[in-house]
Amino acid sequence: MPTYKAPVDDVAFLLCDVFHIERHANLPGFADASRDLVAAVLGEAARFCEDVLVPLNRPGDAEGCRRHPDGRVTTPAGFAEAYRQFVAGGWIGLSVPAGLGGQGLPLALTYAIDEFLAAANLSFAMYPALSQGVIAALIFHGSPAQRSLYLPKLLAGEWAGTMNLTEPQCGSDLGLIRTRAVPHGDGHYAITGTKMFISAGEHDLADNIVHLVLARVAGAPEGTKGLSLFVAPKFLPAPDGRRGARNAIACGALEHKMGINANATCAMDFDGATGWLVGEENRGLAALFTMMNEARLVVGVQGLALSDIAYQNAAAYARERAQGRALTGAKHPDKPADPIIVHPDIRRMLMTMRSFNEAARALVMWTALASDLARRSDDDTARQAADDHMGLLTPVIKGVLSDRGFANTVMAQQVFGGAGYVRDAGMEQFVRDGRIPMIYEGANGIQALDLVGRKLARNGGRAVMAFFKEVQTYLAERANIDALNPYLLPLGRSLDHLQQATLWFMQNAIAAPDNAGAGSTDYMHLFGLVALGYMWCRMVEAALDKLAAGPDERMHAKLVTGRFFVERILPETALRLARIQAGAESTMALPAEAF
């Protein structure tokens, strides 16, 4: 049975020692976020994840969700009780402003807890994550009446949320949506269509399910410009706000899938269902924007989460499993063999996972603090800079953390040898569950295109220039710190690769857009590597400060793990640059019939 220890100390190190959360004390909700409070909140969440969710993860995977002949869907044993405990803990509204019924704490804490939840039980974590997405969309785009009707129920967990975009003929290309909404004159619309792959579309955890639905109002323009967003609950709210009559929304089928078996992935039928417009007609994508960006960050966090739990179990196994002898001579001559952790190739895998996890967590915390600034700062310049950061880094976090996170679950499985392939050790579940973050919330190829095709050029390249400037300034200001130089120099080389790649696109991809398309995934990873390398420099600097005060094993390990990253992972930027500069020719030369 896999075990899990939530990385509470590591998050506290990042928030308090690397990113100095106290410097944001002027932001609403931050004054209370002392080191003690951060530790207490994270500790409480960790206990719930370790004690309640981890034990449900494997049985939930084996049992899966069930759809009954009457269309009801039940979740695996124990999920309803765990959900009850989760909502009783007030976790759903942890970072929702106090004025709207939440606790107003920093979003950074919510993202940290999202990691713990997804590591412990990704299937479970998705139910409240969808509610949080609906809450965000209604806060920003709902009418006052919608906010007062839905937010209290969603925050209390009595009602849960979903997001209905995908249809059989329409996935990445939302312009192909066919679901129709016919206005009824009294403010409501009748929605008809079939949505597929809808996470948490139907289940038994909450009394009501609030669906956000993208649909096309009759007569609206074709493509994405004709999409509107609707809120359509499973049970219509009665005038007193309580659950009323059943709406014409049903789960037609459950998908049979590779992983996240305990999360109900539903085909949903809307048969003239009653819904209300959120935001303006034909501005549906804009209204979904907030929710989609947050959801993308959460999905990146899921990649990290699975990488971390897989790593933790692989490390424990490597300390126990005895095979062969250390190349430098037996480490345990009294035993028939040494534990496999003595082998450099096993270390290569463990250090690859570990050095990614710690930097990825830093990247998430850095960006989460930017989202707090973007939402809460009253300084226009700071808000704009934070918003630029979020826009630029969101596709990178979604794509890179889920790609590398999945690769790490496979690597952790490899550490287990054959025991990783059979079910008993639980490692194959991480591989199966870890595959989905690369696909949903916009497949990773689409994230890469978003970065290269939209985010780089936006506002004359303001966001990417600010990122380059930040890293360059950081490198220049610390060039004389000898202890940091082994980290700064490789980062400087990789930053140069990223800048060369950016320039190459500017010179070669505007007239020949296939050059951008063929290089976009490499560019996203190149960007991610530089961002992760920058995070390592920031962490090493903070670790050096702490080590100056006296020996500290954890901080010493940071220096070593950071060195592994800059020596053995970061050089991949040269390969990525070479691929980008090769252009699209050999990729596109064969005719489609040749495949």
Ligand SMILES: Cc1cc2nc3c(=O)[nH]c(=O)nc-3n(C[C@H](O)[C@H](O)[C@H](O)COP(=O)(O)OP(=O)(O)OC[C@H]3O[C@@H](n4cnc5c(N)ncnc54)[C@H](O)[C@@H]3O)c2cc1C
């Ligand atoms: C388990 C699960 C849960 C899900 N939950 C939800 C949910 O809750 N709500 C919801 O609305 N949807 C949900 N989805 C749907 C998910 O978001 C889509 O599967 C995803 O966006 C990809 O769409 P698609 O499957 O139609 O693939 P397609 O769009 O057909 O893409 C296929 C491949 O082509 C690539 N591609 C497509 N267009 C381009 C292009 N222009 N340029 C380059 N490459 C391109 C993609 O990157 C991908 O690799 C879920 C899916 C799954 C499997």
